Amino acid sequence: MEWEPVIGLEIHAQLATRTKIFSGASTAYGAEPNTQACAVDLGLPGVLPVLNEQAVRFAVRLGLALDAEVAGRSVFARKNYFYPDLPKGYQISQYELPVVGTGHLDIDLEDGTTKRIGVTRAHLEEDAGKSLHEGFEAMTGIDLNRAGTPLLEIVSEPDLRSAKEAVAYMKKLHSLVRYLGICDGNMQEGSFRCDANVSVRPKGESGFGTRAELKNLNSFRFVERAINHEIERQIELIEDGGEVVQETRLYDADKNETRSMRTKEEANDYRYFPDPDLLPLEVTRSLIEEIRGELPELPDAKKARFEADYGLPAYDAGVLTASRELADYYEATVTAADGEAKLAANWVMGELSGALNKAGLDITDSPVSAADLGGLLCRINDETISGKIAKDVFEAMWNGEGDADTVIESKGLKQVTDTGAIEAMVDEAIAANPTQLEQYRAGKTKLLGFFVGQVMKASGGKANPQQVNEILRRKLDG
Amino acid sequence: MSLDASAVAHIAHLARLGIDESAVPDYARNLSEIIDFVEQLSGVDTGDVEPLAHPLEMGQRLRPDEVSETDQRERFQAIAPATEAGLYLVPRVIE
Known part of the structure; x- marks a missing residue:
């Protein structure tokens, strides 16, 4: 029998605010344990949460970018469960009325087509602290610095049909939150985390199979591997006459397997109810329009403009607009290179990206500035140097030997045209x-x-x- | 609505309450009565009533995103049962 995977993703994006969602404690990463956990974050008696305006504005930004309904009125609810890194005994989240409603995100598939993926909702909530199980005799250490960090949980419809589509969606969303400046996207530090709901069904059927939720997918590679592994596990299980159990499974990257964590508690076991400490969140039309006016050019629009204005092929435009920083670098290079768009694309995607990869650097850390790279391209264009010599000049520039003209002059590399x-x-x-x-x-x-x-x-x-x-x-x- | 003994045990577990086996029938009866009492509200036609999330009819006030809390770890940890290396210690939890 042919099976069809059905996948939905829940992505937690840590919002890039300076302070927590309900307190004025700093969210800076890497501080000494518990030095950024204030009375509100610790859930001490008598404290009250006060909502961070920037977290709301960031949520609205994402809502607008997903072409979603931004709720004029949304409600915070308590999600009740006991775990030591959640001092209050409940997480403040949103349940029935989230701040962002139905929207969508278009992803590019490998065959060059695009597919529209539905976004069910996005809601604001607070993060929990961290538990450290190692190194204490019969005890667990709790660091509450992360407790209360604002999260936006973005839930997709079960529209994804393969691990590859899931990764494409996740990458697109990752790029989008960074374009919007609402999340730094740092996956190692846990700023962008993914859970996947995976089920399989006979191809052609419209109902859904029982799903398992995969947790701990903290890189694009793991997402793809874990989902593929889970799809295979479920198909084998069903074909052997077994049944998929609704449960949470943890992905173990070292063994490339998923294993059961606990039978997933039914949603109503969380006993959600509106948080009496917080009034409904009101987002006015005028605030929404103000935030719309602040939105940067988004990846899809930028890609289309790169194709139209610079005459770039779709592939090049896609690569160069994958991040806002790379796109900015490219455009600055083109300007400095007197509009040589294709030459600039070749150099940014070729020589420069290669050198950055090799050195493990981000585009923002490039030792060669866009202005200097553009300067080098001008010298190729006016035939001062050949393309081949230009690579040597680039290497010298990378090593800090000055801009193109300085290197050409000092090394006597000027092309002989006499x-x-x-x-x-x-x-x-x-x-x-x-x-x-x-x-x-x-x-x-x-x-x-x-x-x-x-x-x-x-x-x-x-x-x-x-x-x-x-x-x-x-x-x-x- | 009538809660049975297993529902009482389940609710007690969710609330992490240890209740005496012999007290379960009383809890079941009392809780059922409370639910029945509140259940009378279901008989009221609320078709024209807007859902109320909070008795204060106001919107949430927002706070500017500026750090206003200083590090008071020492004071907080002075009243904690156990700490080490800046961490709060709790009985070991393993998933």
């Missing part, structure tokens, strides 16, 4: 290789390449290749 000088080198090369000359003139014209090589070598790679070719051909044939 016809007289090239002619002299050509004459010399011909005179030094009489045998090859004879063979060439006897019809072995492939030897042109040999002569070009000799002249380029003599010039230290600096002779203008086109001129060398022309002059050689004229002299050899003459």
Whole structure:
């Protein structure tokens, strides 16, 4: 039987606010344990939560970017469960009335088509603290610095049909929250986390199978591997006459397997109810319009503009707009390179990206600035240097030896375009290789390449290749 | 509505309350009576009534995103049962 996977993702994006969602404690990462956990975060008696305006504005930004309904009125609810890293005994979340309603996100599939993925909702909630199980005799250590950090939980419809689609959706959302400046997207630090609901059904059927929820998917690679593994596990289970149990499974990256955590408690066991400490959140039309006016150009619009304005192929435009920082760098390069858009695309995606990858650096840490890269491209364009020499110049610039003009000057790399000088080198090369000359003139014209090589070598790679070719051909044939 | 003994045990577990086995029938009767009492509200036609999330008919006031809390770890941990290396210690929890 042919099986069809059905996947929905729940993504938790940590909002890039300075302070917690309900208290004025700092959210800076990496502080000493519990130095950023105030009385509200600790759930001490008598404290009251006060909602962070920026967290609300960030949620609205995402809602607008997903073309979703932003609720004029939404409600915070208590989700009750006991765990030591949740001091109040409940998490403040949103349940029946979330701040962001139905929206959608378009993803690009491998075959070049796009697919619209429904977004069910996005709601604001607070993060829990961290439990450290290692290193204490029969005890667990609790760090509450993270408790109360604002999260936006973004829930997709079960519209995804493969692990690859799930990754494409997750990457698109990751790019979007970073474009919007609402989340730093740092997956190692847990700023962008993913749970996946996975089920399978016979292809063609419209009902859903029983789903398992996969947790702990903290990289794009793990998401793909864990989902594929889970799909296989469920198909095997069903084909062997078994049944999928609704449960939470934890992905173990070392063993590449998922294992059962606990039978998933029914949703009503959380006993959600409106939090009496918080009034309904009101988002006015005018605030929504104000925030709409602040939205940056979004990835899809930018990609379309890159194709139209710079004449780039869809693939190049997609790569260059994957992050706002890369897109900004590219555009600054084009400006500095007098509008040489395709040349700039080749260099940013080729030489520069290669060097950044090798050094493990982000585009924002590039040792070569966009202005300097553009300057280098100008020298290629005005034929001061060849494309080949430009790679050497780039390497020197990468190593901090100055901008293109400085490197070209100090290393004497300026291309030789003086016809007289090239002619002299050509004459010399011909005179030094009489045998090859004879063979060439006897019809072995492939030897042109040999002569070009000799002249380029003599010039230290600096002779203008086109001129060398022309002059050689004229002299050899003459 | 009538709660049976297993429902009482389940609710007690969710609330982490230890209740005496012998008290279960009393809890079941009392809780059932409370639910029945509140259940009278279901008989009221609320078709024209807007749902109320909070008795105060106001919107939530918002706070500017500025750090206003200083580190008071020492004071907080002075009243904690056990701490080590800046962490609060609790009996070991394993998933």
